[in-house]
Amino acid sequence: MDLKQLSDVVAAVCASRSVTECAVRQGSRRVVIRRALVVGEPVSVAEEEAAARPAEGVLVRSPLVGVFRARASEKQAAVVVGMTVRGNQVLGAIESMGMLYEVTAEVAGSVSEVLVEDGQPVEYGQELFRVVPNPDDAW
Numbered sequence: 001m002d003l004k005q006l007s008d009v010v011a012a013v014c015a016s017r018s019v020t021e022c023a024v025r026q027g028s029r030r031v032v033i034r035r036a037l038v039v040g041e042p043v044s045v046a047e048e049e050a051a052a053r054p055a056e057g058v059l060v061r062s063p064l065v066g067v068f069r070a071r072a073s074e075k076q077a078a079v080v081v082g083m084t085v086r087g088n089q090v091l092g093a094i095e096s097m098g099m100l101y102e103v104t105a106e107v108a109g110s111v112s113e114v115l116v117e118d119g120q121p122v123e124y125g126q127e128l129f130r131v132v133p134n135p136d137d138a139w
Contacts, residue, residue, distance in 0.1 A: 006024070006031065009022060009024060009033060010033055013033050013035055014035055020034065020035055020036075021033065021034045021035075056112075056132055057109070057112050057113075057130040057131055057132040057133070058106055058107050058109070058130070058131050058132075058133060059127050059128075059129070059130055060091060060103060060104075060105060060106065060127075060128050060129040060130070060131060061125050061126060061127055061128060062094055062103065062122045062123065062124060062125060062126045062128055063094065063101060063103065063124070064094055064096055064101060064124055065094075065096060065122065065123055065124050066094040066095050066096030066097075066101070066121075066122060067094070067095045067096075067119060067120070067121055067122070068092060068093075068094060068095075068116045068117070068118065068119070068120050068121075068122045068128065069092055069093040069094070069095050069100065069118060069119075070092050070117075070118035071092065071093070071118075072090045072092060072093035072100060072102050072103075076090065078092075078118070079091045079092060079111055079114060079129065080111070080114065081111055081112065081113065081114055082110065082111065083110070083111045084108075084109070084110050084111075085105045085108065085109065085110075085111060085131060086105065086108050087105060087106065087107055087108045088104050088105065088106075089104060089105045089108075090102045090103070090104055091103050091104060091105055091111075091128070091129055092128065092129075094122060103128060103129075105129075105131050106131070107131055107133045107134075108133065108134050109131045109132050109133040109134050110131065110132050110134070111129055111130070111131055112130045112131065112132045113129065113130040114128075114129055115127050115128055115129060115130070116128050
């Protein structure tokens with residue numbers, strides 16, 4: 001068995017979800033390939049389906065490159081999960097070139113995810129928050 005064939009066997013074992021060991025014998029030579037099986041908590045079918053579904057809500061994205069600030073002013077409280085927000089309410093700010101640029105909610109609703117931390121560098125278009133719109137508010 002040459003190195004290319006052995007490499008293919010290793011790749012196949014690593015790619016498999018069920019094979020954790022493979023033994024190859026050629027004449028008097030024997031090669032055993034083992035990979036560790038990482039065992040986590042069992043995941044239910046419902047949890048797998050929920051993870052596969054896209055999360056609901058409107059994403060609030062960064063309008064520019066900079067550093068995320070959880071509070072646009074000293075008077076503003078930091079936005080947390082579960083907080084109710086109004087449309088166009090300031091959720092935070094992006095500091096860029098020494099200036100603060102406000103990040104606002106596009107819809108009224110409830111914040112379901114805060115995806116960045118204060119002081120974290122962000123890119124243009126990066127997801128910052130997820131807001132689930134109020135069902136009785138029209139877009």
